[in-house]
Amino acid sequence: MTQMPPLNDLYREIVMDHYRTPRNRGELPTPPAQRADGHNPLCGDEISVYVLINGDVIEDIKLTGHGCSISQASSSMMSAAVKGRSLEQTRELVARFKELMTSETADSSDQALRELGEIAALSGVSKFPVRIKCATLAWNTLTQALDDAPQQG
Amino acid sequence: MSYDVRVLRSDFPLLRRVVNGHPLTYLDSGATSLTPRTVLEAMDVYYSRHHSNVHRGVYQTAAEATEAYEGARADVARFIGAASPDEVVFTKNATESFNLLARAWGTAHLKEGDVVVLSEMDHHANLVPWFQLRDSHGITLRFLRVNDEYRLDLSNLDELLDGARLLSVTAMSNVLGTVTPIAQLAERAHAAGALLAVDGAQSVAHLPTNVATLGADFLAFSGHKMLGPTGIGVLWAKSEHWAETPPFLGGGGMISDVTLDGFTPASGPARYEAGTPPIAEAVGLGAAVRYLSSIGMDAVAAHELDLTAYALERLAHSFDERVRIIGPSTTLDRGGVISLDVEGVHPHDVSQVLDQHGVCVRPGHHCAKPLMRRFGLAATARASFGPYSIPAEVDTLVDALRDALEMFT
Missing domain, CATH: 3.90.1150.10 (Aspartate Aminotransferase, domain 1)
Known part of the structure; x- marks a missing residue:
């Protein structure tokens, strides 16, 4: 068994910043917003994601819930990244983030990391397998909200 | 010493x-205890020298395996002060012990509307099997609450026990560390005509346990929380309760006869131990309780x-x-x-x-x-x-x- 990587890989400064000062906290009226709830049965983390979709764009997003630093920071970073993005770009970002979490070495190409922006700071989570579920909770819940949202003409 | x-x-x-x-x-x-070398050695000796299936073969090592397995049952019985090794049934863990209790004893004795009293303090292992029985057989569940001092609130105990058939509660909370007043609960439950089942998963590993004076009718615990290996647990019950408990899982080992018309269950603990049991694990648990007794x-x-x-x-x-x-x-x-x-x-x-x-x-x-x-x-x-x-x-x-x-x- 290899030794755990240093904690700095997990708790990067930008991750801690999002944990201490989470972005886009709150609720949106449903409808018109779509709400989805996610929880991690192992640790009791819970999250509700509210997305307001206008045409093809995520016009607004809000989050409530509680959880560990990784789940809270990841949800905050996710909300900041997808606000104003098109649905297609958002789904692409979700896919890229999940790749980042499952890549064995977390040495994704520079190009891929650049496209993720500050979210790339979560790449260290993949070295702590137990915590991956914490990081992906918000992203899976966002996907659920997008899937549940009525199709717009 | x-x-x-x-x-x-x-x-x-x-x-x-x-x-x-x-x-x-x-x-x-509290999740699982460490394992002393004597337990590892006992299992190693079993596999190296005696490994055979139990209760069947007539050859030398099969007799030794049966002796080791039944010897472990006797060790556990002594450790908890059971009247006889026959009161000790081996299961997979305390969770399976509660499933045995709810499914085998519960379905035979409880009918729609019968009341089982549980507590807000209990582990899912002593909650979910009863929820399942409620959903399949319509029993009614009532709950003891926990007060702000992290103790069971006993102020409405008599009300909860009124008409109840069983009280099933932990002896030590796996979250709070609270030790519950089992002797008092036994007295009140019995006075109300209810039996008492105790979750000993935490307590048996850390406090002296004597079922002769505990007052409980059933006691469930896990081997791996008391220095034993994983994969072995115990449901202890007084003989009179086993006598009225039908088999749990069906299969080999738990029968005295099978024809194309049906089966006759075995008597004694074998009745509840279908299939090849966790022999090495039982031997390991036997070594664990001998070790604990020596301390x-x-x-x-x-x-x-x-x-x-x-x-x-x-x-x-x-x-x-x-x-x-x-x-x-x-x-x-x-x-x-x-x-x-x-x-x-x-x-x-x-x-x-x-x-x-x-x-x-x-x-x-x-x-x-x-x-x-x-x-x-x-x-x-x-x-x-x-x-x-x-x-x-x-x-x-x-x-x-x-x-x-x-x-x-």
Whole structure:
């Protein structure tokens, strides 16, 4: 068994910043917003994601819930990244983030990391397998909200 | 015999591990205890010298395997003060023991509307099987609540027990450390005409247990929490209750005859032990209870009580109230399970930082979600002791907690 990587890989400064000062906290009226709830049965983390979709764009997003630093920071970073993005770009970002979490070495190409922006700071989570579920909770819940949202003409 | 924890620690190979550059500080005995060499050796001897299936072969090693398996049953019976080894049924773990109780005894004795009383303090293992029985057979469940002092609220006990058939409750909370008044509960349950089942998963490993005086009708516990291996547990019941309990799982070993018309179940513990049982694990559990008996459960309990007092004192006074103990604050009716709520630091993060110090504590809801909800918590970080735990490990815990607090503020 290899030794755990240093904690700095997990708790990067930008991750801690999002944990201490989470972005886009709150609720949106449903409808018109779509709400989805996610929880991690192992640790009791819970999250509700509210997305307001206008045409093809995520016009607004809000989050409530509680959880560990990784789940809270990841949800905050996710909300900041997808606000104003098109649905297609958002789904692409979700896919890229999940790749980042499952890549064995977390040495994704520079190009891929650049496209993720500050979210790339979560790449260290993949070295702590137990915590991956914490990081992906918000992203899976966002996907659920997008899937549940009525199709717009 | 004096209690020499240093000598005792040398019996546990895992305590020599170095984790993340630190000696292992194992504070998760409430989840599973460490295994002494004598248990490993007993299982090794079984596999190396006697391994055969039990209760069937007539050849030498098969007879030895049966003797070892039934010998373990006798060891466990002695350890808990059972009237006879036949009162001890081997299961997979305490969870399976409760499933046996609910499915086999429960379906035979409880009908729609019959009342079973449980508690808000209990582990999912002593809740979910009863919910399942409610859903399949329409029994009614009532719950003892937990008060602000982290104790069972007994103020409405008689009301809850009115017309009840069974009270099933833990002897020691795996979250709070609270030791419940089993003798009193037994008296009140029996006075109301109900039987008493006890979850001993935490208590049997840490406190002397004597079913002859406990007052319980059923007692469930797990081998791996009491220095034994995983995969073996026990349901003890008085003979009179076994006599009225139909088989649980069906298959080989639990029958006296099978024809194309049906089967006749075996008598004795075999009736509830379908298929090849966990023989090596039973042998390991036998070695574990002999080891615990050689130390003496009174000595184990006294050692853990001292250690818990030390830990409660240090945890209460080292962090300017930024670390809250979720459980009784003194050792009165309390075991060595200490749940912590660390201000501003999620239990997952606490546990992660502690791991860097080689400290093993458990974050989460500890399979007691109703209890967590009662106190408005999603999770706690839980430290728990075993017979081998020492004050220096409490000091390491306190230092590591300080590190976690610094890191997150």
